[in-house]
Amino acid sequence: MxxxxxxKGSLITIILKLLNEHDSMYGYEITQKVKEITKDELQLTEGALYPALHKLEAQGLLDVEVIKIGNRVRKYYKLTEAGTKETVDKLAELESYIRNMRALVNPKFRLE
Amino acid sequence: MxxxxxxKGSLITIILKLLNEHDSMYGYEITQKVKEITKDELQLTEGALYPALHKLEAQGLLDVEVIKIGNRVRKYYKLTEAGTKETVDKLAELESYIRNMRALVNPKFRLE
DNA sequence: AATATATACATAATTTTCTTATGCATAAAA
DNA sequence: TTTTATGCATAAGAAAATTATGTATATATT
Incomplete structure (x- = not known):
């Protein structure tokens, strides 16, 4: 990033959600999609992204498929069933985080 | 936390905003205020809070005043002028972060 | 034809930020 | 009298990132 x-701490949520939406993506594609959606405001760094993908795979949340494009290699990742469940949890956590931060920084949002 | x-990465924003709103607060008071506002969903840990306060003070963003309450000590922190400016920046960063994360996780929010 | 930029992966060293654990001490409540 | 609350502090370790490299092919540019 x-x-x-x-x-910090948002990368896993971003990866899971993009894979949830696009079914199958490779690392470089994820970096470009994030750049596009955030209009260059957020640039994933490779040093963060690749280890994160490996970790998610090791946890059984992603499956990987290696594809050769000419002489080059791409690794396509997709959510496993566990990965899809985890995505739901991570998105709920994000909503909770945003709600709490809004309440903290904006007294107007401190309801009930 | x-x-x-x-x-992760939100603590400084939280501290600055609460001090911006309450003028003067001590560490323990900040932890209680955060608990209250987030209904116990976010608990600041002392191991994170106190070093953060010391860092902000060292950066010239906070002034500290030590008060004796009976035999006990409290350290009241308040924003310096630089601290007030930094608060504005941090709040803008938070809004930008929320906007980008919303766009990433919710295609509906991907408006030009 | 040569060079720069884009595509595509990877990892190691370091830094930042936090958690967990510990420590000291007083005040209030059970 | 013993637990809980108040109030500060720091050190060891973990987690997640940044920064710096490395390898390699493909495409644009000069």
């Missing part, structure tokens, strides 16, 4: 500290 | 990874 290349941005403010706030993105 | 005691919660999901998402809160």
């Amino acid at each position: 290349k941005s403010t500290n706030l993105y | 005691k919660s999901t990874n998402l809160y």
Whole structure:
């Protein structure tokens, strides 16, 4: 990632959600999609992305399929069933996080 | 902090905003205020909070005043002028973060 | 034809930020 | 009187990132 500290801890959520939406993606594709959606405001760094993908795979949340494009290799990742469940949890955590941060920084959102 | 990874990197923003709103607070008071606002969903840990306060003070963003309550000590922190400016920046970063994360996880929010 | 940029993966060293554990001490409640 | 709450602090370790490299092919540019 290349941005403010706030993105620390968000990478897994981002990866899972994009895979949830696009079914199958490879690493470089994920970096480009994030750049596109955030209009260059968030740039995933390879040093963060690849280890994160490996970790998710090791946890059984992603399956990987290696494809040769000409002489080059691509690794396509997709969610496992466990990965899909985890995505739901991570998205709920994000909503909770945003709700709490809004309440903390904006008294208007401190309801009931 | 005691919660999901998402809160990583948010502590400074939280501290600055609460001090911006309350003028002067001490460490323990900040932990209680955060608990109250988030209904126990976010608990600041002392191991994170106190070093963060010391760091902000060292950076010239906070001033400290030591008060004796009976035989006990409290350290009241308040924003310096630089601290007030930094608060504005941090809040803008948070809004940007939330906007980008919303766009990433919710295709509906991907407006030009 | 040569060179720069884009595509595509990977890992190691270091830094940042936090958790967990511990320590000291007083005040209030059970 | 013993637990809980108040109030500060720091050190060891873990987690997650940044930064710096490395390898290699494909495409654009000069």
